Amino acid sequence: MSDDPVQSTPWWLELGAQACDFCQRTFHYEAIYHCVHCDRPICPFCMMEIRESREVTCSECHEEDT
Numbered sequence: 001m002s003d004d005p006v007q008s009t010p011w012w013l014e015l016g017a018q019a020c021d022f023c024q025r026t027f028h029y030e031a032i033y034h035c036v037h038c039d040r041p042i043c044p045f046c047m048m049e050i051r052e053s054r055e056v057t058c059s060e061c062h063e064e065d066t
């Protein structure tokens with residue numbers, strides 16, 4: 001009988017990948033976005049999307065933009 005651990009961690013929350021510059025949490029590199037302005041890594045929770053251009057920015061650049 002194998003005792004498989006339950007996969008409760010989503011693939012994009014796995015450790016050992018890219019860290020978000022804002023919340024300091026670590027995410028799978030494929031889940032990390034990069035701000036089009038400052039090129040800092042942002043996670044899906046911290047990123048802001050500009051609706052018109054569909055570009056992804058961090059919260060700091062987003063504030064400067066508006």
Ligand SMILES: [Zn+2]
Pocket residue numbers: 020021022023024025042043044045046047
């Ligand atoms: Zn974050």
Ligand SMILES: [Zn+2]
Pocket residue numbers: 035036037038039040057058059060061062
């Ligand atoms: Zn930025």
